[in-house]
Amino acid sequence: MGTNIGTSVTNTLVAMTQAGDRSTFRRAFAGATVHDFFNWLSVLVLLPLEVASGYLYVVTELIIESFNIQSGEAPDLLNVITDVLTEAIIQLDESVIGGIATGDPEARNKSMIKKWCQTYTNTVRRAVG
Template sequence: MFNWLSVAILLPLEVQFGILYKISEGFLGLFNVSPNDSADIDFLDAITKPITSHIVQIDKSAITDIALNQTDGEDVTLLMRCEDGETGSTCNHIFAYSDLSDAAVGGILLLFSLLILTTCLLLLVRMLQWILQGQRTMKLVRKALNANFPGVFSFLTGYFAILVVLF
C-alpha cells in the first residue's frame, strides 16, 4: 500500500514540478559533488562509514587470503586486530583489542542492532499514536474517509474508495 501510494503521489509531482530532481540536486550540493554520469559515489557508505569504522573494521587481506585458499588451515579472523600499545587508524574501533572470536563479535553486533531496530520501531509507533489520538486529528480523518466528490463526479466516490482499499 505504501509503495503504491508513494508512486501515486510522487510521480505526478515529479512530472509536473521536478521535486525529486531538485531534492537530489540539493543532496549533491551537500556532498560537494557535481552531477556527472561517470561519478561512482556510494552515498550510504559516505554517511555510515564514519560511524561504522569506529564500531568494527574488517581485515580485507584476510578475505583475499580465504578467497585464494592461502590460509594453510590456520584460524583466520576477519576482524582487524591490534596488539596492546599499537595505535593508528586501524586500531580505533571497539573490538580492536578484544580477544573475542568473530562469531562472538557478530553475535554482539546482531543483538545490538536488533535492540536499536526494535527501540526505533516502538518509538515510531508511540509517536504515531500520540499524533493520531487528538480530537482534531480524528475529525480530519473522519472528514477524509467520509468525503464525497463534488457535483457531477459524486458517483465516482464509491469507486475511488474501492481503488484505495485494493491498493
C-alpha cells in the first residue's frame, strides 16, 4: 500500500516535467491521474479490509507456509508462472550460450535459439462454383 501511494506521487512529478509542451503535458498528466486513481482506490479498499479483518496477513501467511521455504532459500515464484509460457514461445540452446561464455570459437557461429514460435497466416478459402 505504501508503494501505491509512493507511485502516485512519483508519476505525478514525472508528468509535471512535461509542462513545456501543453499537448504532451495534458496526456502525461491524464495518464498519471488515471494511475493515481487506481493506486488510491486500491489503498482505500485494501487498508480498511486489512485493519478490520487481517485478511491480507492471513492469506500471505498461508501462501508462504505452502512453499515450505527453508531458511535463506528464495522460491522461484515467477519461474513457475512464466516457464510454461516462455517455453511455448522460445527455447534457447544452453550449450551454445555456455560455449560463447567460455570463448569457444565454434559456438559463435551457432544459433542460440533451439525453438521459436511459429507464425501462421490466416487464409480464407472460398468455394468456387
